[in-house]
Amino acid sequence: MADSTLTSLPPHHPQCLGCGPDNPAGLHLAVSRDGDSVVTDVTFDKRHRGAPGLAHGGAISAACDDLFGFVLYVVEEMAVTRRLTVDYLAPVPLGQPHRITAGLQRRHGRRLHLEATGTGHDGITRFTAEALFVVVDHHHFAPHGLEADVQAMFTRPQRRDRKDR
Numbered sequence: 001m002a003d004s005t006l007t008s009l010p011p012h013h014p015q016c017l018g019c020g021p022d023n024p025a026g027l028h029l030a031v032s033r034d035g036d037s038v039v040t041d042v043t044f045d046k047r048h049r050g051a052p053g054l055a056h057g058g059a060i061s062a063a064c065d066d067l068f069g070f071v072l073y074v075v076e077e078m079a080v081t082r083r084l085t086v087d088y089l090a091p092v093p094l095g096q097p098h099r100i101t102a103g104l105q106r107r108h109g110r111r112l113h114l115e116a117t118g119t120g121h122d123g124i125t126r127f128t129a130e131a132l133f134v135v136v137d138h139h140h141f142a143p144h145g146l147e148a149d150v151q152a153m154f155t156r157p158q159r160r161d162r163k164d165r
């Protein structure tokens with residue numbers, strides 16, 4: 001991603017399915033902040049195949065869900081997906097970069113309503129997504145993960161240059 005106005009954001013954690021650099025089965029999303037929006041350029045490959053030559057809908061959904069998880073750096077609160085809806089507007093070919101942009105559409109109490117759009121470098125929007133995230137605190141994660149990993153998610157900087165990782 002070459003855009004000079006973008007600020008790189010750190011992955012949720014190294015093994016995250018969407019953005020973790022150490023997850024061999026992951027999408028390895030590199031995400032940046034652009035004002036109140038977050039963006040990633042994803043290129044689905046043969047590991048994400050659905051129909052021949054095309055990305056699996058679940059992989060597309062995972063990319064959107066994880067990118068929504070980066071809007072939390074903008075909101076500066078922890079939240080989890082309660083509902084996720086994807087509109088698959090056109091087949092997504094493997095090997096072609098698509099830029100997904102996501103942001104907060106509105107907030108009511110603990111409910112965050114989020115929206116995303118996925119557009120190929122050819123200018124064709126091939127999918128959009130909407131999600132309801134619900135704000136939670138660290139007690140949501142504490143019974144399931146290592147205490148240190150959970151704490152790290154809550155204490156890491158909201159912004160960080162990729163070169164600092």
Ligand SMILES: CCCCCCCCCCCCCC(=O)SCCNC(=O)CCNC(=O)[C@H](O)C(C)(C)COP(=O)(O)OP(=O)(O)OC[C@H]1O[C@@H](n2cnc3c(N)ncnc32)[C@H](O)[C@@H]1OP(=O)(O)O
Pocket residue numbers: 012065066068069070072073076077078079080081082083108109110111132134136140153154
């Ligand atoms: C700080 C920055 C950190 C960045 C790092 C991020 C790391 C994260 C990684 C991200 C990775 C990617 C992301 C992932 O993969 S997240 C992983 C996948 N998601 C989950 O595992 C979540 C599982 N679900 C739950 O744990 C609970 O259901 C939650 C916690 C979500 C809510 O259970 P809880 O018992 O607490 O709350 P509630 O049921 O009383 O409801 C709460 C509010 O929501 C309203 N409501 C409920 N349903 C609906 C509905 N259908 N339409 C409209 N509204 C609805 C409801 O009226 C209420 O509103 P209000 O009365 O309060 O106004």
